[in-house]
């Protein structure tokens with residue numbers, strides 16, 4: 001049976017307030033309609049906002065991102081720090097997100113137990129992340145659309161990074177004759193986490209790829225050629241998930257709609273089972289009204305596919321998208337600056353404690369996990 005303090009939100013709030021009080025904080029309850037936080041804590045000059053998540057499941061990455069964004073907003077800036085406290089725990093992607101944030105971020109995350117608040121840096125979660133990946137099979141991702149220049153290579157590389165941050169070893173397979181992926185990160189990428197350990201992303205030329213060449217990798221991500229016939233059928237057949245990048249611009253929407261229909265038809269001819277995700281890349285927020293209009297047209301374009309294909313997912317860009325960023329742009333520039341010398345870095349460096357590409361790709365990994373159950377990788 002669950003402890004009494006988990007019974008409902010108000011029991012939980014009372015319980016956390018008591019624990020914080022015991023730890024020497026003055027605790028003030030926020031107004032009930034106050035967006036962003038539930039409690040305020042004070043000690044000396046320090047003032048913190050406390051966000052409570054009363055959940056039967058783990059906290060997902062977007063819920064954390066919302067609080068992080070609040071702390072960065074004008075309203076949130078008045079706080080020296082933010083505490084995100086929940087009942088059960090944090091999802092794999094949420095943990096990766098927390099660990100990826102620098103020491104100078106204002107968020108601290110924890111779980112309220114019977115007698116104390118436990119920080120997520122306590123030893124027990126790290127074990128879970130590593131012991132869970134015992135399932136034998138590899139999970140295959142394809143990044144494919146029958147059009148060039150929409151971000152396939154960028155997405156392949158950084159989605160691999162998002163999984164690596166969660167402790168998975170990842171293989172990247174370059175199927176595009178352009179070989180941009182190999183030029184960018186040909187030597188592979190080492191993704192360290194905050195504990196100094198790390199995982200590797202190995203990069204393979206499609207022609208050299210064989211299951212056994214990456215025995216340790218649970219996740220395989222293929223950067224496809226936009227010409228479907230240039231991708232080996234035996235790999236296309238294997239995809240469990242296929243990400244179809246697109247952009248959301250007013251004049252391109254109809255044209256891109258056609259490209260995506262063609263893409264879906266081409267994939268389905270070879271692979272009937274893969275979950276297909278349309279993902280908006282290069283996203284710029286045009287403001288609420290214009291965005292609603294764009295979203296309406298965007299969803300309408302795919303209505304008929306959505307009706308007939310229950311594994312076709314059209315991702316709402318307000319939920320998950322890859323924002324336009326200088327970091328991703330300059331990551332691509334590296335090819336011109338240093339064609340002979342792969343950089344072995346991703347656009348994951350922190351700026352002011354945060355990194356938009358990293359947040360977006362972890363958010364994407366979390367979405368796929370929730371929608372399509374990549375949980376098969378864990379227990």
Ligand SMILES: Nc1ncnc2c1ncn2[C@@H]1O[C@H](COP(=O)(O)OP(=O)(O)O)[C@@H](O)[C@H]1O
Pocket residue numbers: 147148149150151152153154155180281282283322323324325326328329330331332333
């Ligand atoms: N979200 C983004 N923000 C800024 N630049 C981006 C973004 N996504 C892709 N780019 C840039 O756009 C160009 C095309 O991307 P790329 O991944 O090579 O596309 P593809 O593999 O589909 O041809 C690259 O120069 C890349 O750096």
Ligand SMILES: [Mg+2]
Pocket residue numbers: 152153154176178180181
């Ligand atoms: Mg490419």
